[in-house]
Amino acid sequence: MLLQLAEALKDHTHWDLVIYGKRPDWPAHTIAAAERSGLYRGFLPFEQLRAVLAAADACLSVMSFDPDLEVMMRTSFTTKVLDYCSAGRPILMWGPPFCSPIRLLQRRQAALTVTTPDPARVIACLERLERDHRLSADLGRAALALADGELSHASIHGIFVREIQRLLVPAAS
Numbered sequence: 001m002l003l004q005l006a007e008a009l010k011d012h013t014h015w016d017l018v019i020y021g022k023r024p025d026w027p028a029h030t031i032a033a034a035e036r037s038g039l040y041r042g043f044l045p046f047e048q049l050r051a052v053l054a055a056a057d058a059c060l061s062v063m064s065f066d067p068d069l070e071v072m073m074r075t076s077f078t079t080k081v082l083d084y085c086s087a088g089r090p091i092l093m094w095g096p097p098f099c100s101p102i103r104l105l106q107r108r109q110a111a112l113t114v115t116t117p118d119p120a121r122v123i124a125c126l127e128r129l130e131r132d133h134r135l136s137a138d139l140g141r142a143a144l145a146l147a148d149g150e151l152s153h154a155s156i157h158g159i160f161v162r163e164i165q166r167l168l169v170p171a172a173s
Contacts, residue, residue, distance in 0.1 A: 001062050001065070004119045005123075012123060016038075018038065020041050020044050020049060021080075023043075049083070050083070058089060058090045058092055059084035059090070060091075060094065061101065063099040077101055081151075085146045085151055088141070091110065092113075095115070110145070
C-alpha cells in the first residue's frame with residue numbers, strides 16, 4: 001500500500017511520503033531504491049521520532065486490506081496511533097472500516113479515514129488538508145484530546161487493571 005501511495009504521490013509536488021520504522025518486508029532492490037530516494041529512512045529513537053512527528057504536516061497509519069489478515073486487523077491497535085495523537089498533528093488512517101483504530105478515530109473525529117485500498121483516496125484527503133487549514137488544526141486538537149483522554153497511559157492502565165481484577169474476582173469466590 002505504501003509503495004503504491006509513494007508512486008501515486010510522485011505527481012504531487014506538495015506532499016512527500018516519508019517512512020520511518022523497522023525494515024519493510026519489501027524486496028532488497030525496492031528497499032535500496034526507497035532509501036536512495038528518501039522514502040524509507042529507517043528506525044529512529046523515539047525522542048528523534050517525536051520531533052519528526054511534531055514537525056510533520058500529517059501522520060499516516062495503515063492497516064492491511066488483505067483478507068487473510070482480517071482477524072488481526074479487527075483486533076489489533078497499532079501503537080503508532082498513540083504516538084501520532086500525542087504529536088497533535090492531523091492523522092490519516094488508511095485501512096478497512098472494521099479496524100479498531102479506524103472506528104475509534106472516526107468516533108472521536110480525530111482523523112481523516114480512508115477505508116478503501118485506493119491510494120487516490122489518501123491523496124484526496126491530503127489535498128483536503130492542504131486546502132482546509134481549519135480542518136487540519138481541528139484534527140490536531142482532536143488527536144491531542146484523544147491522547148490526553150481515552151488513549152492516555154492512565155486511562156489504558158486503568159482499563160487493564162480493572163479487567164484483570166474483574167477476571168480474578170470470580171476465581172477467588
